Amino acid sequence: MANLILDSVTKIFDGQPAVDAVSLDIEQGEFVALLGPSGCGKTTMLRMLAGFEAVSGGSIHLNGQTLAADGVHVPPEARRMGMVFQSYALWPHMSVLQNVAYPLKLQKLSEGERQRRIDEALAAVQLAHLADRAPKDLSGGQRQRVALARCLVTEPDVVLLDEPLANLDRHLRASMEETFREFHRRTGATMIYVTHDQSEAMSLASKIAVMNRGQLEQWSSPQDLYARPRSEWVAGFIGQGGVASVGGIAPGFEIGPEALATGLSAEQGARTPVLIRPQDVRVGVPGVSAEVIASIYRGAHYELKLRLACGAELMAFHDQPLAMADRTCLHISRGWSLEPTR
Incomplete structure (x- = not known):
């Protein structure tokens, strides 16, 4: 009790x-x-x-x-x-x-x-x-x-x-x-x-x-x-990361790299918000295309803000600075699908 x-x-x-x-x-x-x-x-x-x-x-x-x-x-x-x-x-x-x-x-x-x-x-x-x-x-x-x-x-x-x-x-x-x-x-x-x-x-x-x-x-x-x-709302309040709208995904599940890559590029169908944490994003590895919109030195690493083609903004950690407007590619190893904010 x-x-x-x-x-x-x-x-x-x-x-x-x-x-x-x-x-x-x-x-x-x-x-x-x-x-x-x-x-x-x-x-x-x-x-x-x-x-x-x-x-x-x-x-x-x-x-x-x-x-x-x-x-x-x-x-x-x-x-x-x-x-x-x-x-x-x-x-x-x-x-x-x-x-x-x-x-x-x-x-x-x-x-x-x-x-x-x-x-x-x-x-x-x-x-x-x-x-x-x-x-x-x-x-x-x-x-x-x-x-x-x-x-x-x-x-x-x-x-x-x-x-x-x-x-x-x-x-x-x-x-x-x-x-x-x-x-x-x-x-x-x-x-x-x-x-x-x-x-x-x-x-x-x-x-x-x-x-x-x-x-x-x-x-x-x-x-x-x-x-x-x-x-x-909870995802935005707890920890760092970005939320991307992904097609073909139900709320409350861990999403692997293949489903993420497919869902991010889907143009039609119902879409679900998916949380992607910085440690799950590898920069310079073949995968999803992104544009650098900010690069901030944090001591142990550079904190990158990246914009995907779909408009979603993600965060990643990298050992080198990248210039504004540089193009790079990302491998996203996992995400977590969310309920929409009430």
């Missing part, structure tokens, strides 16, 4: 659905990312999970207990969930230790149990040596780790993270990603991580819920999302 169940969860603001009948079964200990562009409903979903927003429809269940449904709303403090905010939300007049200890004030714990939890939380985020520092004396990454320790100290069943790396620079984001991985490994907690950054979601999560305009577009592993996206 799933640890956390969302059944047709809906939230309506001013007559418009911000979250539209989203259902997910999240197993205990999973690291789940809610991924999508700004305004897609992912933060509203997180706030309903936390209990900060009531559901307009559907229900939320944790370990067999109904947290939210028609006529049911368990308050945030009774949900055994911890939340880490984008803004850190630390008390500036308190030390690191005092910030971490604060959530335990309302819990009736022995002094020994209280100290054990504080020590373990600080150790988990490697901040024990900074316990007496004030937040103003910490880096952005250290402040985010304090917020994580403050969440951990309550020993929640579910940890909710609302774009926790959005305010950090690239170097600190990479460091904090490793902190989150280690935090998840050590605690075994179920983690729900909201982000608009697909690289964060792909590198951290075991399952990803891709959301768009309040709806769930796809619910899958990062590997499956990348290799087998359901729709054109």
